Amino acid sequence: MTASARPSPAPSHHHRLFAGFGGRARDAHAGMFGLARHADWYESVPGRLARPLYRQIAKDVAAAGLPDDGLVLDVGTGPGRLPRLIAERCPTLRIQGIDLSEQMIRRAQSSLAGADVAPGRITYQVADVAALPHADDSVDLVVSSLSLHHWADVPAGLTEIARVLRPNGSAWIYDVRPVLARIVPEARRDGINVTLQPLASGEPRRRGLARLFSRAGRGLIGRLTVPPR
Ligand SMILES: C[S@@+](CC[C@H](N)C(=O)[O-])C[C@H]1O[C@@H](n2cnc3c(N)ncnc32)[C@H](O)[C@@H]1O
Numbered sequence: 001m002t003a004s005a006r007p008s009p010a011p012s013h014h015h016r017l018f019a020g021f022g023g024r025a026r027d028a029h030a031g032m033f034g035l036a037r038h039a040d041w042y043e044s045v046p047g048r049l050a051r052p053l054y055r056q057i058a059k060d061v062a063a064a065g066l067p068d069d070g071l072v073l074d075v076g077t078g079p080g081r082l083p084r085l086i087a088e089r090c091p092t093l094r095i096q097g098i099d100l101s102e103q104m105i106r107r108a109q110s111s112l113a114g115a116d117v118a119p120g121r122i123t124y125q126v127a128d129v130a131a132l133p134h135a136d137d138s139v140d141l142v143v144s145s146l147s148l149h150h151w152a153d154v155p156a157g158l159t160e161i162a163r164v165l166r167p168n169g170s171a172w173i174y175d176v177r178p179v180l181a182r183i184v185p186e187a188r189r190d191g192i193n194v195t196l197q198p199l200a201s202g203e204p205r206r207r208g209l210a211r212l213f214s215r216a217g218r219g220l221i222g223r224l225t226v227p228p229r
C-alpha cells in the first residue's frame with residue numbers, strides 16, 4: 001500500500017509551517033533552495049563537513065549485526081556518500097540510496113565508477129520518501145542523514161519507512177535535534193512509536209573543520225529510531 005492510499009494523518013508542524021507558503025515554498029525546501037541541483041558543490045563543501053556524521057552512521061550500521069545480503073536503504077542520499085562508506089565497512093550488505101533530486105542521483109551514480117565496491121552492491125534511484133518504490137516488509141535497515149528537515153510531508157515519510165521495514169527491522173533518522181524533538185509527539189499521535197537519542201559517542205579525534213563539526217555536531221544532531229509498523 002502506498003502513502004496516498006492511507007487516510008491522511010493530522011497536519012504536522014511541518015505541514016502547518018509550509019501550508020502558509022504554498023506548494024512552491026515546499027518544493028523549494030525539498031530542493032534545498034536550489035542546492036539539490038548543485039550536487040558537485042554539495043558533495044565538496046557540506047558533504048565534507050558532515051564526514052564525521054557519515055562515519056558515525058557507517059559505524060552504527062556495522063554494529064547492527066545485519067545478515068549477509070541484508071538491505072540498507074539510505075533516504076535522501078544526496079550525492080550518495082553514505083552508501084559508499086557503509087559498503088566499505090560492510091561489503092556483504094546491499095545498499096540502496098534514494099533521493100528526490102535527479103541531479104543528486106546522477107552525481108551519486110557517477111561516483112560509483114571510481115568506488116571500490118562490488119558491482120550491484122550499491123544502487124541509486126530517484127524517489128520520494130513519501131511514496132517509496134519498495135515492497136512492504138522488504139528492508140532490514142533504513143538510514144537517513146540531514147534529509148528529514150527538507151521533507152514536505154514528514155508523517156507520510158515516516159509511515160512509508162515503517163511500511164517497508166521487515167518485522168525485525170529498524171530505521172535511524174539522523175538530523176538536527178530540535179527538529180526531531182518536534183517530530184516525536186506528532187509521529188506518536190499518528191501511531192508511530194519513534195524514540196529520540198543523542199548521537200552515539202566514539203568518533204575518533206579529527207582535525208580542522210571536521211573536528212569543529214564533530215564537536216558541535218555531536219550536540220546538535222540526534223537519532224530518531226522508527227520501528228516497523
Ligand atoms: C541536506 S541534503 C543531505 C544529503 C545526504 N543525506 C547527506 O547527508 O549528505 C538533503 C537531501 O534530501 C533530499 N530530499 C528532500 N526531500 C526529499 C524527499 N521527500 N524524498 C527523498 N529525498 C528528499 C534532497 O534532494 C537532498 O539531496
